[in-house]
Amino acid sequence: MSVLEVALDPSTVIVAVDPGKAFNRVWISDGSGLLAGPMSLSVSREGIAQLELALNKHGRDAPVIAIEATGSLHRPWVAELERRHPGCVRLFAPSETKSARTQLGSGRFKTDDRDCAALTYMARQGGGRRYGQESPVEALRAAVRHRRGLVADRKVASSDCTTSSMRCALDCRRRRVTGDLWRWRLRRVWRCWRVLPCLQDDHRNCGR
Numbered sequence: 001m002s003v004l005e006v007a008l009d010p011s012t013v014i015v016a017v018d019p020g021k022a023f024n025r026v027w028i029s030d031g032s033g034l035l036a037g038p039m040s041l042s043v044s045r046e047g048i049a050q051l052e053l054a055l056n057k058h059g060r061d062a063p064v065i066a067i068e069a070t071g072s073l074h075r076p077w078v079a080e081l082e083r084r085h086p087g088c089v090r091l092f093a094p095s096e097t098k099s100a101r102t103q104l105g106s107g108r109f110k111t112d113d114r115d116c117a118a119l120t121y122m123a124r125q126g127g128g129r130r131y132g133q134e135s136p137v138e139a140l141r142a143a144v145r146h147r148r149g150l151v152a153d154r155k156v157a158s159s160d161c162t163t164s165s166m167r168c169a170l171d172c173r174r175r176r177v178t179g180d181l182w183r184w185r186l187r188r189v190w191r192c193w194r195v196l197p198c199l200q201d202d203h204r205n206c207g208r
Helices: 045-057 075-084 094-103 112-124 131-205
Strands: 014-018 023-030 039-042 064-068 089-092
Touching: 014 112, 023 045, 023 112, 039 045, 045 075, 064 075, 064 112, 075 089, 089 094, 089 112, 094 112
Parallel strands: 014 064, 064 089
Antiparallel strands: 014 023, 023 039
């Protein structure tokens, strides 16, 4: 998988997006600094519409959109932004973001704004992967998820078999113990019935 590694022109607008569950943290900047204050935009289409309005205010074309690929949180925005700005989306792994934070002196302190600063730094250096290059990665992730599912199912099935075997063994032991108990009781009853006639004969012979 190739990495761009071509430094961008200072006039290029960079949009750094740190995805979240409900809101995405967004920085818009160029070589001179931030063009607007940091924003927390909704993950819905309304948030993308607000981002488009902010970009249109600066009258810039073909921005570079740097997004941290965090599980499934980034996918809706990535797909929509790639549709609106074909070829402009750059994806970065969380490990790359952490490495960039370390280079910027804040590796131990993870915040949304520090992540956006790291994304901006990496995008400015020409890093990142294009959206189209993620297809092989997604296929590999799907295979890994499928394998994990199979392993989990196997563990559950193995646990069920072990539990069933233990229950069967306990049932067999319980039945064996119960059978032994009943046989012991029957032997006692049989002995009592054998002794009882003798006792009756002795009682009659004694004249009582």
